Amino acid sequence: MAEEKVRILICHTDGDVMELPWYEGPAEHDDTLNFRVSQHPDHIGNLFVYNKKDWDKSAYKTAILDEIAKQVRPGQGTGMGNDFYDLKSTFQEDAIMCWKGFGKTTDPGHCDYRKDNKRLYPDTRGERKELGLDPKGRPNTYLCDFCPVHSLVLQKRRKEAGLYDK
Numbered sequence: 565m566a567e568e569k570v571r572i573l574i575c576h577t578d579g580d581v582m583e584l585p586w587y588e589g590p591a592e593h594d595d596t597l598n599f600r601v602s603q604h605p606d607h608i609g610n611l612f613v614y615n616k617k618d619w620d621k622s623a624y625k626t627a628i629l630d631e632i633a634k635q636v637r638p639g640q641g642t643g644m645g646n647d648f649y650d651l652k653s654t655f656q657e658d659a660i661m662c663w664k665g666f667g668k669t670t671d672p673g674h675c676d677y678r679k680d681n682k683r684l685y686p687d688t689r690g691e692r693k694e695l696g697l698d699p700k701g702r703p704n705t706y707l708c709d710f711c712p713v714h715s716l717v718l719q720k721r722r723k724e725a726g727l728y729d730k
Contacts, residue, residue, distance in 0.1 A: 566695075566696035567615045567616070567617065568586065568615070568616040568617070569586045569613050569614065569615060569616060570583055570584070570585070570586060570613070570614055570615075570616040570619045571583075571584040571585070571586065571587070571597070571611055571612065571613055572584070572611070572612045572613075572614060572619065572628075572632075573597065573600055573601075573609060573610075573611050573612075574609055574610050574611075574612065574632060575604045575607050575608075575609045576607070576608045576609055576610070577604065577606075577607035577608055577609070578604070578607065580604070581629065582600050583619070584596050584597060584600065584611075586616075588697060588698070588701075590704065591703075591704065592704070597611070602727075605722070605727060610632075612628075612632065613695075614628060652710075655684070655707060655709075655710045656710045658707055658710070659707050659708065659709075659710035659711040660711070660712075662675070662676070662682075662707060662711065663675070663711050663712060663713060669713065670712075670713065670716055671713075672708075672713050672716075672717055675713060676708075677708050677711075677713055677714075677717070678706050678708050682706045682707045682708050683704070683705070683706050683707075684705045684706060684707060685702055686702065686703070688702070
């Protein structure tokens with residue numbers, strides 16, 4: 565039987581550490597995570613997974629948080645490692661090329677915004693199986709997430725949800 569897991573959401577903007585129950589499924593249906601993220605709009609954060617028995621031990625919890633603090637430093641090239649930032653820059657460059665190819669549109673209806681041909685599929689089947697997750701499940705990340713159009717879509721959604729001052 566797989567060990568019980570716990571998710572730890574860290575907000576680097578205000579230093580909050582939030583324990584979230586384990587969840588398997590699409591992020592858009594993860595109500596707990598979405599609620600916590602909505603409490604930290606425009607903040608920078610990370611989500612980590614640990615064995616619950618380790619996280620529940622005070623000494624382990626302190627060591628885990630110390631290790632996270634050493635490795636994740638928003639705004640610095642070393643936090644996630646240079647490979648991560650190089651990959652992110654590549655996605656941003658590719659997204660800008662795509663956006664220019666669609667005439668620098670500001671309307672997601674006039675481009676391939678979040679269509680299946682823009683989905684980024686990492687080959688993580690082995691790791692997912694090892695963690696006891698559905699090996700066919702994959703993150704919903706699109707090249708569009710790195711495009712200027714995406715920020716306009718998010719801004720519109722937030723405005724419709726009443727998240728901006730009037």
